[in-house]
Structures are given as C-alpha cells and as structure tokens.
Amino acid sequence: MIKYFCLFLLILCSCNKTEKRRNVLHVAVLRGPSVIAFAKMIEDSPEIEGKRLSVDIVDSPEQMQALLIKGEADLAALPMINAANLYNKGLKYALLGCPVWGNLYIVKKKDTDVLSRETNTLHVFGAGTTPDILTRYYLKQNGLTYSLNYSFSTPREISQGLLSGQVQTAVMAEPFLSLILRKDSTIYIQSSLNNPDSLSPGFSQTAIVYAPALQGKRAELDSLLNESCQFAVSQPEQTIRILENRNIFIPGSLTPESIERCQIKYLSTAEAQESILDFLRLIEKYEPKAIGGKLPDNGFMPEKQ
Template sequence: MKKMIKYFCLFLLILCSCNRGKKENNVFHVAVLRGPSVIAFAKMIEDSPEIDSKRLSVDIVDSPEQMQALLIKSEADLAALPMINAANLYNKGLKYSLLGCPVWGNLYIVEKKEYNAPSQGTNTLHIFGAGTTPDILTRYYLKQKGLTYSLNYSFSTPQEISQGLLSGQIRTAVMAEPFLSLILRKDSTLYIKSSLNNPDSTSPGFAQTAIVYAPSLQGKSTILDSLLDESCQFAVNQPEQAIKILENRNIFVPGSLTPESIERCQIKYLSTKEAKRSILDFLRLIEKYEPKAIGGKVPNDGFMPEKQ
C-alpha cells in the first residue's frame, strides 16, 4: 500500500511538472522595470493580449540589476528598460534588438519657492544616479542653458532626494516622476523650475526608455508595435483607468500616480523606424558625456535592424 501511494505521488509530481512546462510554452514573458515604463504597459497588463495563441505576461522588475540578470538568462522575450542599459548590454554581446521607445522624459528641476539663490557664488543642485541618464541630461541641460551649479550626488535615489526636499535639507534638485507629483502634493512651496526632457521643438523628447525583444519574437514587430501604441495611448487618454489598473494590482501605491504625473512622463510609443534619428541623437549624446554607460560606443546597426 505504501509503495502504491509512493508511485501515485510520483505520478502527480510528473503530471504537475508537465503541466507547468506546457503553460510556460504558451506564454511570452514581458519584463518591465518598475517606474514610468510600467504606466505605458497598463492596458497590456490588464488585457494580457496574445500573439500566435501565446499570452503576453507582464512581470515587474524592481532594479536594473534584476533586469540584466533576466536578459542574460534569456528569461524575457520582451523587456522595457533604460535606453542606456539596453545599448550597454547589446555592446556586451547580448543580442536583444530594439523595438521602440514608449517614454520620452520624466526629469525635472524642482525648487523651493521661498529659496533665495545667492547673488554671488554657485547654487547647489542635487542629482541622483551619477553617470546615468538623469546625471547626463542634467549636465547637458546646464551646458545648453549656460547655467552654473555645484552638482551634489550625496542623495543617490529619487526617494532620498524626495525626503531631503520635504525636510528642507535640499532646496534645488532633479526629480523624476512619479516621485515628483508626490512631493508637489505634500509641499506647496515646491515648484517645477525646468524640464530636462525637450532637446528641441521638433523632437518628442529624449529616447530614455527602450523596448527590446528576443529572437523568440522575431518577425512580430508589426503586431507588437500596434499593441504597444494602443497601450501607450490608453495611458495618455484614459489616465484614471490606467492608474486604477496599476493600483488594483499593487504595482503603485494608491495616491502615488495622478493624471498630471502621467502627462509629465511624456508617454508616446514610437517604433525604432519612426524614432531612429531621435534614438541615435540620444545615444550619441550619452557617448559624448559618459561613453561607458553604453558600453563605450553607439551600438551597431544590429541593435536597430531595418527588418524586424
């Protein structure tokens, strides 16, 4: 009797294992780095659309390091991550190709209203992410505008800078959404001084976010472009619904997103073909200021293949 129970349990384990494998075979895994990119995927998260009878399952990734590990292990078919990370990984031999860009800027300089800048000397500007997109775009903006600040990197995350602004330790800082909207609601003496997101009047912004795909989705660019465009338009045109989806799934804490914060993320899906010039301009800018951030050079044509 004991032997029969043992064999029965073994049979159940094998059966469950087979079922898990079968389920995995019917899924395309989409990894999205937590932040503004997730907003662009709200509709896709809700609808779980299918491609060739395979469901697109969206998983939220909490850090660039976790995202890198997923891509190295080929555990994601589609991924949304910072453009500089995508270029860096490609230059290091990870052959995920660029599909498009959904987020075109979420960085702003914020300041206390009652703050009186010194008439002589240099103002202090706090920045997070030394050597990353916020740092590079801040330096570029200041140079373009001929502004002089002493850059302070002692607060290394948006959360730390938020706390510093609210406590009065910081007077002027670079902030990103959705943290920006939170502190603006909590402290009426804070205001947006400048946007760091518009290189010129003809550009949609800086191509800060990349969507890359694995060989498993080769030849699916047309339907992916359509799904991503639809999801981005949903976030922009129905922000309250997008917020509701993300809060109901505990992706964002209730109250952390507003229609204004979504607007300030500059969400607009453009395929690689549509945005190639803007993407190259952004990568060349990064190469000029911080080449190691993208692996030392602008990626070759294989990163943005003409035929997808």
C-alpha cells in the same frame, strides 16, 4: 512504488510548467514610469497567435539583467542606456521601440528661508546614468552653472531632502515628483530636462527590447504597444485605477498631470531611429561606459520587419 509515483508527478509538473511557458510571452517591465505605458496590456492580457502577454513588474536593474541573461523575458522595458550596455556585452535582445520620452525635471523650493538656501547647489541622483547625463547636458546648453551634489543616490532620498528642507534645488522624476508637489506647496517645477528641441518627441530614455524568437512579430507588438500607450494618455484616470488596484503604485502617487509629465508615446525603432541615435551619441559623449564604451551595431535596431 511511492518513489515511482513521486517521480511521475515531478515529470508531470515539469511538463505542465513547460507547456504553460510555451503559451505565455513574458514582458518584464522595470518599476517606474514605464509601467504606466503598459497599464492596458496589464488589464487586457492580449494574445499574439495564441500566446498571452503577461506583464511582470521588476524592482531593480539588477533583477532585470538577471532575467534577460537567463532568457526568462521575451520582452523587456528598461532604460535605453541599460539596453545598449547589455547588447554591447553580448546579450542580443534587439530594440523594438520607445514608450517613454522623458520624466526628469528640475524643482526648487520657494525662498522661505533665504539664510538656509543653497544658492548654487543642484542635487542629482544616479551618477553616471541618464538623470546625471541629461542634467549636465541641459546646464551646458543653457549656460547654467551649478555645483552638482550626488549625496542622495535615489529620487526617494532627494524627495525626502526636499520635504525636510535639506535640499533646495534638485532633479526629480515621476512618480516622486507628483508626491512632493502634493505634499509641499513651496516646491515648484523650474524646468524640464526632456526636450532637446522643439521638433523632437523628447529623449528616448526608455527602451523596449525583444528576444530573437519574436523578430517576426514586431508589427503585432508595435500595434499593441501603441494602443497601450495611447490608452495611458487618453484615459489617465482609468490607467491610474488599473495600476493602483494591482498595488503597482500606492494610492495617490499618480495623477493625470504626472502621466502627462512622463511624455508617453510609443514610437517604433523605424519611426524614432534618428532620435534614438542622437540620444545614444549624447550618452557616448558624456559617459561612454554607460552604454558599454561604444554605440551598438546595426543588430540593435534591425531594419527588416
């Protein structure tokens, strides 16, 4: 009798879990600047046709890839090159839009010790990924010559090198950039890597992709994402409180200036198609394997709403 009762409970719990899953749309967001664009959505938990959007923070690209392969995310925010790469490998999540248009900057330490300066070395993280590619593109466009050093593989490691004096010039990303600027007044921003020209919103570094089942909900999702991005830009202090209260960012790691430096603005694929294609062509030119060896086909950016 006990055996049958336990089996009944197991079936009941399974049914409840399935029913709960049906009433929730899971939004996976890679930890980093992308999360800032989702603060209002995290706070409000909006609904689409009775289904609540639940934002889940993902700590690594590998974890994100696993979620998408298993179909456990209905929406996901991840680097554009990862989205294109996964699509080319057969994972048919389509592109909804772009919320973050750049958070990469070259920083330098002031000439506090001329003898110890690395005068022609630029430390870069993420070899073969967006920071590395945009650094090489920026240097070529501006006729600059640096010896690129990849010995520090993450922005955290580079920030520690800058603070310790091991590194003099480096590419940095938010939120680490704000932290080091606050801790060391001898570090300053030399230039931005985020604007290909004066007419562009920036580089479409971040993608929001959606599962095929949400094809008919694109207009509603675009509206919610646009509202959430506008909130981050117009209410930075409140955005910071939301993210800190939920322990997504440690207190003091975000400032209104750091949010501004992330260039948050939601544009749908229809609005940003040319900018997205320009960015993907740039990646294909410098590091084709980063997007799976080719540009994604038209299914990556479907035209029909």
